[in-house]
Amino acid sequence: MSKQKIKPSSLILRDGAADQLRSMMAQQPSAQAYEPVHKAPTLSENIGIYVVGKPYEVPLSEIRENHLNARAYYTNSEVELMGKSMLENGQEVPARGYxxxxxxYLIDGQKRWRGANAFGxxxxxxxxxxxxxxxKEAYLESRRINVERSDQTVMDDAIRFKYLLDNKVFLSQVELGLSIGVDQAxxxxxxxxxxxxxxxxxRMLDYPQLTQLRVxxxxxxxxxxxxxxKDAAAAPASSGDLNSAEPELDSEKVEPVDLCALADNLIDDINRSEMSARQVEDLVASLLSPRKKKKKIRSEIxxxxxxxxPVTLKVLVSKGNLELSVKGLTSDKLELLHEKLQEVLKADPV
Structure with missing residues (x-):
């Protein structure tokens, strides 16, 4: 006697429960879908749409960075850490994009995208x-996500604020500040x-204290x-005339400064001494004080x-000095010169 195959019975619901289930299904909103250029690699062959709200494994070649991403800078160390984590543990949190x-185009997940690129x-x-x-909406959403994760720095804000204002995404600093809850100042x-x-x-991004706003x-x-x-080349030039009544001094000239080298040295000093924001401000103020050359006092000769x-008369106007030098006069001529000087000096007695 052959065994008869028995089909499993279908789920039987009472009329009331069935009607309730159908009603609930009818109330579910239909998902918004987009036609992709290529199917996501993990999708089955008979599916050809990306559905909003669903995660997909998307080839990196089909992903683009969003120029309105609130972050502009990523350090090599954080990208490396992200890439290693993704290799060892897989991608634990999906990115978000449209x-x-x-x-x-990514709204969230640029660091994961960079880490994936870096590690193949x-x-x-x-x-x-x-x-x-x-x-505006794209930027504000990206900024909200990054600020909540404490990834945002003033370096990122500086780059993005300039772009947003230059391209009239926000019409003024006041509007931008109101949108992100920051004072215009x-x-x-x-x-x-x-x-x-x-x-x-x-370089500053490698040191968290240097990304503080005041610093x-x-x-x-x-x-x-x-x-x-001021650069020394911009200082007024001296006339070079030693016989002028009021010769110009070199005191107005300053040494030319390599600003990047100055900043590099400052960064080293800040990190070595673990300076506070106030100490950094004071140090910068002192560095910006004009570094003048030692004065060269020129005389009128x-x-x-x-x-x-020969008789040489040397006058130092700035010091109120006068020097007289005479060589080779006979005694009688020297006495004669002495008498003439006395006549001049007697005209204005002490």
Whole structure:
């Protein structure tokens, strides 16, 4: 007797429960979907859409960095740590991005993307989200995410604030400040950090204390045209005429300064001495004081002949000095000169 195959019975619901289930399913909103250029590698062959709210393994070649990402700088050490972690533990948290022109633009996950690139990982798990309605919305969302993770620095803000204002994403510093909850005066100080050359800023990022607003603003003054020492080439030139009544002095000239070298030395001093923000401000103020050359006091020198012999008169106007030098006069001629000098001096007695 052959065994008869028995099909499993279907789930039977009472009419009330079935109606309730159908009603709940009907109320679920339909997912928004985008057509990708390529299917995500982990998707089955019969699926050809990215669904908003779902994570996918996306090839790095199809991912682009968002130029409105709130972070502008990533240190080599943090990218290396991220890449190693992804190799050893896998990607623990998906990135977030939206679809545009068949590519995924990241709103969150740039460091994971960099780590994957650095260590030869070919895909990144990305949760697809709705594309922000404006550049302003894209920036604010990225900044909120980064600030909550404490990854944001004033160096990042300085770069992004300038871009946002230059491109009229925000029409003024006041509008930008109100949008992120920062006073306009602070926005202005952060923007001043852009005076620091990129190489110096990247070096500062290796030391957390140098990314404090007060410290970064103090260092930026080294590169501010209104603060830095004048170059010696810009100082007034001396006439070079030794016989002029009021010769110009070298005291107005200053030594030319290599500003980047000055900043490098300052960074070394700050880290070595573990300076407070106030100490950094005081040190920068002292460094910006004009470093003048030692004064060269020039004198007025005039040569005369008396009784056929040279007479030199040296006048130091700034010191109120006068020197008379006579050589080779006979005794009678020397006495004659002495008498003439006495006549001049007697005209204005003590």
């Amino acid at each position: 679809l545009e022109d068949g590519l995924v 990982i070919t895909t990144l798990r990305v949760e697809i989200c709705v594309k922000p309605q404006s550049e 602070i926005v202005s100080k952060i923007l001043s950090i852009n005076a620091i050359p990129d190489r110096i800023k990247r 970064a603003c103090a260092i930026s003054k080294i590169f501010s045209p209104n603060e830095q020492p 005039r040569n005369y002949l008396f009784a056929g012999k």
